[in-house]
Amino acid sequence: MQQKKSFFIKIIALFIVPKKKLLILCKTSGTYLKILTNDKNMIDETKDGLTQSALARLADVSVTTISRYMSSHSFKPLDTSLNKNQRYSMMDSRQVVRNFILKKGSEIKKKKFAFYNFKGGTGKTSLCYQVASHTAFMGFKVLVIDADPQGHLSTSYGFSNDTNFFTLYDFLIRKIKFDDVKKNIFEGFDCIPSNLSLTRLEVELNQLPKREERFSIELSEIEKDYDFIFIDTNPTISILNRNVITFSEVINVVCETQPYSLNGLKLLMEDLERFYSHMNIKPRDLNIIPNKYEDRASSSAEAMTALREYYGPYIKEDFAIRRSEDINTSAKLGKPLALFAKKNSIALEDIIELTRYFLTKYIG
Ligand SMILES: Nc1ncnc2c1ncn2[C@@H]1O[C@H](COP(=O)(O)OP(=O)(O)OP(=O)(O)O)[C@@H](O)[C@H]1O
Ligand SMILES: [Mg+2]
Numbered sequence: 001m002q003q004k005k006s007f008f009i010k011i012i013a014l015f016i017v018p019k020k021k022l023l024i025l026c027k028t029s030g031t032y033l034k035i036l037t038n039d040k041n042m043i044d045e046t047k048d049g050l051t052q053s054a055l056a057r058l059a060d061v062s063v064t065t066i067s068r069y070m071s072s073h074s075f076k077p078l079d080t081s082l083n084k085n086q087r088y089s090m091m092d093s094r095q096v097v098r099n100f101i102l103k104k105g106s107e108i109k110k111k112k113f114a115f116y117n118f119k120g121g122t123g124k125t126s127l128c129y130q131v132a133s134h135t136a137f138m139g140f141k142v143l144v145i146d147a148d149p150q151g152h153l154s155t156s157y158g159f160s161n162d163t164n165f166f167t168l169y170d171f172l173i174r175k176i177k178f179d180d181v182k183k184n185i186f187e188g189f190d191c192i193p194s195n196l197s198l199t200r201l202e203v204e205l206n207q208l209p210k211r212e213e214r215f216s217i218e219l220s221e222i223e224k225d226y227d228f229i230f231i232d233t234n235p236t237i238s239i240l241n242r243n244v245i246t247f248s249e250v251i252n253v254v255c256e257t258q259p260y261s262l263n264g265l266k267l268l269m270e271d272l273e274r275f276y277s278h279m280n281i282k283p284r285d286l287n288i289i290p291n292k293y294e295d296r297a298s299s300s301a302e303a304m305t306a307l308r309e310y311y312g313p314y315i316k317e318d319f320a321i322r323r324s325e326d327i328n329t330s331a332k333l334g335k336p337l338a339l340f341a342k343k344n345s346i347a348l349e350d351i352i353e354l355t356r357y358f359l360t361k362y363i364g
Contacts, residue, residue: 042158042334045186049078049087050137054338057352058093058138059100069096090137090186098139101359110285110362112229114248118271119264120235122254123291125152126327130351131358132230133336136189138355140227143182146194147244148234149201154193156331157185169197172214173204178222190226198240205239212279215243237271245275250285250362257293257303257320262310286314289354293320316357321350 052070056063069075070088075096077086088096115128125148132144146153147168151160159165165183170176171192182190205211223229231248233241245251253268255261265288276283288311294300300320308315326347330337341348 041183041185042156043090043186043336043339045090047078047080048335048339049089050093050338051085051087053343054348055088055093055096057348058134058338059097060356061100066096093137094139094188096139097137101138102363106363108227108363110249111227112223112231112248113250113252113358114231114233114244115252115254116233116241116245117253117255117264118235118237118241118268119255119261122235122256122261123321123327124235124254125156125232126331127252127254127289127291127321127351127354128230128232129153129156129331130327130336131355132228133185133189134338134351134355135228135230135359136186137336137338138359139188141188141225143190143192143222143226143229144185145192145229145231147198147231147240148194149196149198150234151193151195151198152331153232154191154195156334157183157191157193158334159183159191159193165193165195167194167197168192169194169201172218173201201240202238205243211239212242212246215240215247219247242275245272245284246279246281248284250287250358252287252289253314254289254291255307257290257300257307259299259303261303262306265307265311287316287358288314290315290320292323294323316354319350319353319357321354322346324350 050058052063052066055070056066059066073096075088075092077088113131115124115131117124128144132142136142144153144157145168154160166176166181168181171178171181178192181192183193184190205214208214210217219229231244233244251272253265255265272283272286288307290304290307292300293304304320324345324347326337326341326345330340330347333340337345337348337351
């Protein structure tokens with residue numbers, strides 16, 4: 001009787017699921033319903049595009065240069081964009097910017113980047129979201145991985161927490177194929193999403209051989225298909241984060257420009273050193289990225305002075321990501337800065353400067 005009842009519920013579900021959503025039956029330990037939705041991607045390639053001014057910023061050339069290039073190569077703006085504010089498709093934009101920034105014969109020296117700090121709320125997700133998206137706008141083939149059960153990165157791209165989809169957990173533990181797990185954000189830009197299902201990952205990873213290397217093992221076949229892989233981590237010292245560190249070539253430690261941020265950094269550096277020697281692996285390339293800098297706050301300036309004094313070699317000269325409401329708005333809208341920010345946005349300026357810094361440093 002109980003079985004009949006649950007069967008009945010499943011049939012009802014088949015009828016109430018909207019057409020756009022795909023309903024499938026999955027078999028794990030038992031049979032259960034899984035609803036995969038791919039229709040909530042926040043970036044809409046038919047409407048979202050880049051203005052000539054955004055393209056000029058991404059390519060680091062003048063608007064006049066971009067304008068001439070677009071007309072001499074017969075690039076047409078999107079039909080949906082307004083005359084005053086013409087936007088070019090993601091595909092055209094990627095082709096144009098890549099043409100300007102990738103010099104002939106240059107090669108990518110390091111491609112796997114983690115955004116890391118076991119202190120919460122420093123801006124890891126925000127910076128990972130922006131840098132990954134803008135690197136993709138620049139024409140590189142990018143994979144972004146959400147390694148946080150909070151799933152904030154996935155939510156920013158429209159893969160929301162309450163939607164039942166395959167996640168990093170399914171990929172690492174259940175061996176679901178990468179092609180079934182990855183979500184395409186736009187041409188050349190994919191995401192491995194996450195949600196609360198990742199909370200089970202710690203226990204399961206702990207039981208596996210080479211528990212700190214599962215990420216590297218499972219991604220070894222896939223990484224060659226991408227120019228860059230960016231990973232957002234969770235604010236803990238977890239086995240999952242150990243996996244991300246083992247896999248990554250570059251660790252970007254995002255920290256706030258506040259009086260106490262130095263204390264946490266000292267612990268973090270010591271922990272990384274211990275982990276490298278425990279695993280017998282080379283120290284990863286390290287960048288410290290000061291975030292939420294406030295021009296008018298003396299505490300921000302003091303924190304920057306202290307950060308430079310102790311960690312100068314890891315910090316880009318004269319640079320911090322400034323506090324800006326555009327960063328919050330971007331996550332809420334689900335649109336990376338270049339798709340909506342005004343020409344004079346300091347957030348857009350800082351994010352493009354950071355993205356270009358990585359490209360200059362790791363492409364040679
Ligand atoms: N430069 C900035 N200016 C203004 N707000 C910012 C900036 N950077 C991040 N924020 C905001 O700070 C909050 C925390 O940022 P975020 O979620 O990126 O941190 P996190 O390190 O990923 O947090 P967690 O450790 O919980 O994963 C968010 O509301 C975000 O919008
Ligand atoms: Mg986060």
